[in-house]
Amino acid sequence: MTWQCVNLAEVAPSPWRNGGGTTRELVAWPNAQDWVWRMSVAEVTQGGPFSRFDGVQRWFAVLSGAGVELQLQVAKHPRAPLQTQHQVLTMDSGAFSFDGATPVECSLMDGPTQDFNLMLRKDQASGTMRKFMGTVCVELDAPKTVAVYAIDTGAKATFSNESVNLDAGWLAWRSVPAQAEVHLEAASALWMEIAV
Numbered sequence: 001m002t003w004q005c006v007n008l009a010e011v012a013p014s015p016w017r018n019g020g021g022t023t024r025e026l027v028a029w030p031n032a033q034d035w036v037w038r039m040s041v042a043e044v045t046q047g048g049p050f051s052r053f054d055g056v057q058r059w060f061a062v063l064s065g066a067g068v069e070l071q072l073q074v075a076k077h078p079r080a081p082l083q084t085q086h087q088v089l090t091m092d093s094g095a096f097s098f099d100g101a102t103p104v105e106c107s108l109m110d111g112p113t114q115d116f117n118l119m120l121r122k123d124q125a126s127g128t129m130r131k132f133m134g135t136v137c138v139e140l141d142a143p144k145t146v147a148v149y150a151i152d153t154g155a156k157a158t159f160s161n162e163s164v165n166l167d168a169g170w171l172a173w174r175s176v177p178a179q180a181e182v183h184l185e186a187a188s189a190l191w192m193e194i195a196v
Helices: none
Strands: 004-007 021-029 037-044 056-064 068-074 083-089 096-099 104-108 113-121 126-139 144-150 155-159 162-166 170-176 181-195
Touching: 004 021, 021 144, 021 170, 037 144, 056 083, 056 126, 068 096, 113 126, 113 181, 144 155, 144 162, 155 170, 162 170
Parallel strands: none
Antiparallel strands: 004 170, 021 037, 037 113, 056 096, 056 113, 068 083, 068 104, 126 181, 144 170, 144 181, 155 162, 155 181
């Protein structure tokens, strides 16, 4: 498999039912109807509740805008009462992970934001997402799907002498074997690893 590339600007937006924004689905594997993992970018124009996704692990990162404040209703253990957890996320924050079944209320800090979402069905996949800048060499301990998203400037990813150069708003992903090394260069980008 070679690098698969998707340009955000070429993906049609889908409006939310509550009117609070739109989502552009970059990739859903193996298909959009019955996905195991999914990557998308949301344009959030007003605050409101997040859609609930039972059985899904979610990763969230702010790409542009002042940021958001999330209010999550969480329990410290199964029988404990729900407590409100506040999480402020900006462009300078790392990626944030939470259970898709958790009730979440989103408030915009100062106007619309653009946000990246990685969703993983917990009974079929696990994964991580993080922001990076500069030059990084990632060593994979198991076969995985890896992906890089260029946030506001270009990014470059190289695996086994095969490189992909990305402009801002492009996503590249591919499968790699165990003990693979991927070299990354970017001023600002997201890196994702998924095990299925």
